[in-house]
Amino acid sequence: MSYLHLSFYAAFTLSSLGLAFHRTHLISALLCLESMILSIYVALTMWPIQMQASSSTILPILILTFSACEAGTGLALLVASTRTHGSDHLHNFNLLQC
Amino acid sequence: MGTALILNTSTLLTLIIITSPLFTPLLSNTLTASPTHIVRTIKMAFMLSLLPMALFTYSGADTVTLCWEWKLITNFKIPLDFKIDQYSIMFSPIALYVTWSILQFATWYMASEPHITKFFHYLLMFLTAMMILTTANNMFLLFIGWEGVGIMSFLLIGWWFGRAEANTAALQAVLYNRIGDIGLILSMAWLATTTSTWQILPPTEPGTTPTLPLLGLILAATGKSAQFSLHPWLPAAMEGPTPVSALLHSSTMVVAGIFLLIRSHPMLTNNQTALTLCLCLGALSSLFAATCALTQNDIKKIIAFSTSSQLGLMMVTIGLNLPQLAFLHISTHAFFKAMLFLCSGSIIHSMNGEQDIRKMGNLQTALPTTTSCMTIGNLALMGTPFLAGFYSKDPIIESLNTSYLNAWALSLTLLATMFTATYTTRMTLMVQTGPTRVSPVNPTNENDPAIINSITRLAAGSMLAGLLISSFTLPIKTPPMTMPLTTKTTAIIVSILGLILALELLNISNTLTKPKQTPWANFSMTLGYFNPLTHRISSSLSLGNSQKLALSLVDLSWYKKIGPEGIASLQQTITKSSTSMHTGLIKAYLGTFALSTIILILTTTHL
Numbered sequence: 104m105s106y107l108h109l110s111f112y113a114a115f116t117l118s119s120l121g122l123a124f125h126r127t128h129l130i131s132a133l134l135c136l137e138s139m140i141l142s143i144y145v146a147l148t149m150w151p152i153q154m155q156a157s158s159s160t161i162l163p164i165l166i167l168t169f170s171a172c173e174a175g176t177g178l179a180l181l182v183a184s185t186r187t188h189g190s191d192h193l194h195n196f197n198l199l200q201c
Numbered sequence: 202m203g204t205a206l207i208l209n210t211s212t213l214l215t216l217i218i219i220t221s222p223l224f225t226p227l228l229s230n231t232l233t234a235s236p237t238h239i240v241r242t243i244k245m246a247f248m249l250s251l252l253p254m255a256l257f258t259y260s261g262a263d264t265v266t267l268c269w270e271w272k273l274i275t276n277f278k279i280p281l282d283f284k285i286d287q288y289s290i291m292f293s294p295i296a297l298y299v300t301w302s303i304l305q306f307a308t309w310y311m312a313s314e315p316h317i318t319k320f321f322h323y324l325l326m327f328l329t330a331m332m333i334l335t336t337a338n339n340m341f342l343l344f345i346g347w348e349g350v351g352i353m354s355f356l357l358i359g360w361w362f363g364r365a366e367a368n369t370a371a372l373q374a375v376l377y378n379r380i381g382d383i384g385l386i387l388s389m390a391w392l393a394t395t396t397s398t399w400q401i402l403p404p405t406e407p408g409t410t411p412t413l414p415l416l417g418l419i420l421a422a423t424g425k426s427a428q429f430s431l432h433p434w435l436p437a438a439m440e441g442p443t444p445v446s447a448l449l450h451s452s453t454m455v456v457a458g459i460f461l462l463i464r465s466h467p468m469l470t471n472n473q474t475a476l477t478l479c480l481c482l483g484a485l486s487s488l489f490a491a492t493c494a495l496t497q498n499d500i501k502k503i504i505a506f507s508t509s510s511q512l513g514l515m516m517v518t519i520g521l522n523l524p525q526l527a528f529l530h531i532s533t534h535a536f537f538k539a540m541l542f543l544c545s546g547s548i549i550h551s552m553n554g555e556q557d558i559r560k561m562g563n564l565q566t567a568l569p570t571t572t573s574c575m576t577i578g579n580l581a582l583m584g585t586p587f588l589a590g591f592y593s594k595d596p597i598i599e600s601l602n603t604s605y606l607n608a609w610a611l612s613l614t615l616l617a618t619m620f621t622a623t624y625t626t627r628m629t630l631m632v633q634t635g636p637t638r639v640s641p642v643n644p645t646n647e648n649d650p651a652i653i654n655s656i657t658r659l660a661a662g663s664m665l666a667g668l669l670i671s672s673f674t675l676p677i678k679t680p681p682m683t684m685p686l687t688t689k690t691t692a693i694i695v696s697i698l699g700l701i702l703a704l705e706l707l708n709i710s711n712t713l714t715k716p717k718q719t720p721w722a723n724f725s726m727t728l729g730y731f732n733p734l735t736h737r738i739s740s741s742l743s744l745g746n747s748q749k750l751a752l753s754l755v756d757l758s759w760y761k762k763i764g765p766e767g768i769a770s771l772q773q774t775i776t777k778s779s780t781s782m783h784t785g786l787i788k789a790y791l792g793t794f795a796l797s798t799i800i801l802i803l804t805t806t807h808l
Binding site for chain 1: 785787788791792794795798799801802
C-alpha cells in the first residue's frame with residue numbers, strides 16, 4: 104500500500120493497542136481514543152479525494168462533530184470520577200461495587 | 202382662492218391660539234397663564250373659529266392644508282396635513298364654545314385647588330390633542346391626537362391622585378383605551394401595507410373594503426367610545442373633577458371613536474358586515490347603559506351612563522350608513538351633556554360634596570338657575586320637540602324605523618330611548634322636587650357669574666344648536682320624508698311612555714316600606730355583573746396561563762425534561778438496574794479488543 108495508507112493504518116492500530124494495554128489511567132484511554140478518531144478522520148478525508156466521490160466530502164466534518172461531543176463526554180466522565188474516586192486510576196472503579 | 206386662504210389661515214391661527222398659553226410661560230418669566238387668561242384665550246379662539254364656519258356655511262368649500270411631509274421612503278410619505286372639511290369646521294366652534302363655558306365654570310369649581318394653573322394647562326393640552334384628532338387628514342396625525350387624548354384623560358381622571366379609587370379609575374381608562382388602540386394600529390398597518398398611504402380613501406375597485414381593517418376601526422371605537430364590551434371605564438372616570446367629566450367624558454374625548462368611524466365612512470360604506478356589527482353593538486351598548494342608569498344613585502354616574510347610551514345611539518347611526526347624522530348628534534349632544542355635568546358640579550359644591558341623589562331634594566327653590574338649566578338639558582336629552590336633541594335624535598329614530606334593517610337593533614334602541622326618558626325624569630324629580638333630604642346647613646350658593654354665565658350659555662346652545670346646525674348644513678343623503686304617523690311619532694311616544702313610567706314608579710316608591718330586590722334590579726344595580734366578572738376572570742386567566750406557559754411548559758418541560766434531565770433520568774433507571782451485573786474485568790475486555798486488532802492486522806495485510 105502507499106505510504107499515506109500506511110500512516111493512518113499504523114496510527115489506528117497503534118492507538119487501539121495502546122487503548123488495550125495501558126490500563127493504569129483513564130486519561131490515557133481517552134487519549135488513545137482521540138488518536139483513533141484522528142486517524143479515521145484523515146482516512147475519510149483522503150477517500151473522497153482519491154475516489155473522486157466529491158459528495159462524500161462532508162463525511163469527515165460529521166465525524167469531527169461527533170468526536171468532539173464524545174471527547175467532551177469523556178472528559179466530563181473523567182472529572183466526575185476524579186471527584187468521587189480521588190484519582191483516575193482504573194482499578195478504583197470497581198471498589199464500590201456491591 | 203381667497204376662500205381657501207381664509208379657511209386655512211383662520212383654522213391654523215385657531216390652533217395656534219389654543220396652544221399659546223402652553224408655551225408663552227416658557228418664553229418669558231413675566232408671561233404667566235392664569236386661569237382667567239386661559240378662559241379669555243379660548244373665548245378668542247372660539248370667536249375666530251366662527252369665521253371658517255360662516256365661510257363654509259356660505260360657500261360649502263373645504264380644503265386640505267399640507268404643512269410638511271415626512272419622506273420616509275420613496276413610496277410612503279407621511280404628510281402633516283389638516284383636513285378642513287365639514288366635520289372639522291363644524292366641530293371646532295362647538296368644541297371651543299363648550300370648552301369656554303367649562304373653563305369659565307372651572308375657575309369657580311376648582312378655585313380652592315392649589316394647582317389650578319396646572320389643571321388648566323392639562324385641559325388645554327387635551328383640547329390641543331382633540332383638535333389635532335379632528336383636523337387630521339391621515340391616520341398618523343389622528344393616532345397622535347388619539348394617544349394624546351388618552352394620556353390626558355389618564356392624567357385628568359387621576360387628578361386627585363391621593364384617592365385610591367381615582368387611581369384605579371385612571372388605570373382602567375388607560376387599559377381599556379389600549380385594547381381599542383390595538384384595533385387602530387391593526388387598521389393602520391393594513392392601510393400602510395395595502396394602500397401604501399395613511400389617508401382614508403374609498404376602495405379602488407367598486408367593491409367593498411375587506412372586513413379586517415374595519416374590524417380594527419370598530420374595535421378602536423369600542424375602546425374609546427365605551428361601547429358594550431369595553432365600557433366600564435366611563436362610569437369609573439367620574440372620579441375626576443366635574444370639569445374633566447364635562448369636557449372629556451361627555452363632549453369631546455368619547456366621541457373620538459365615533460369621529461374615527463365618521464372619517465372612515467368611505468371605507469365602511471359598502472361593507473354590510475361591518476355596518477351591521479356597528480348597528481348591533483351600538484344598540485346593545487345603548488340599552489345596556491340605559492338599564493344601568495335606572496338604578497344609579499350618584500348623580501354623575503347617571504349622567505355618565507346617559508353619555509354611554511347616547512354614544513351607543515351614535516354607533517347605531519354609523520351602522521345605518523348616516524355619518525352626517527351621527528356628527529349632528531355629536532354636536533348637539535355636546536351642548537346639553539356638558540351643561541348637565543356643569544349643573545351637577547354646581548349642585549355637588551352646593552351640597553358640600555354630596556353626590557347621592559337620595560340626599561338631595563327640593564333644590565328648585567335653593568338653586569333656581571342651575572335646576573332650570575338642568576331641566577332644559579334633560580328635556581333636550583329626551584328629545585323634546587324643537588330643542589337641540591330633537592333635531593338629531595328624531596331623524597335617527599325615523600331612519601332606523603324606515604330602513605331595511607335589523608328588528609332586534611330597532612327594538613333595543615327604542616327601549617333605550619324609553620329608559621332615557623325614565624332615568625332623566627327620575628334624576629330631575631329626585632334632585633329638584635319633593636321633600637328636602639339635605640342637611641340643614643349647606644353652602645348653597647350659585648350667585649357667581651362664573652357659574653351663571655357658563656351654564657346659561659350652554660343652555661342657549663342646547664336650545665338653539667340643533668335648529669341652527671340642521672338649517673345650515675346640506676344633508677348628503679336624502680332623509681326619509683314619508684312614513685306612517687305612528688312611525689313618525691315613535692320617538693315621542695316612547696319617551697312619553699318612559700316619562701309616565703318614571704312618574705308612576707316615583708309615586709309608588711314614596712310609600713314603600715322596604716326596598717325590593719328583584720333579579721332585574723340587581724342586574725341593573727351591579728351594572729350587569731360585568732365589572733367583577735371580567736376584571737377578575739380575565740386577569741386570573743391570563744396570569745395563570747402565562748405562568749403555565751413560561752414556567753411549566755418552557756422552563757420545566759422543554760428546557761429540562763425533554764433535554765438533559767429527562768435523558769439523564771431515563772439512563773439512570775437502566776444503569777441502576779444493570780450496575781449489579783457488571784463484573785469489571787477491564788483486562789479481559791480490553792484484551793479481546795487487542796486480540797481483534799491483531800487478528801485484523803494479520804488477515805488484511807498482504808504478508
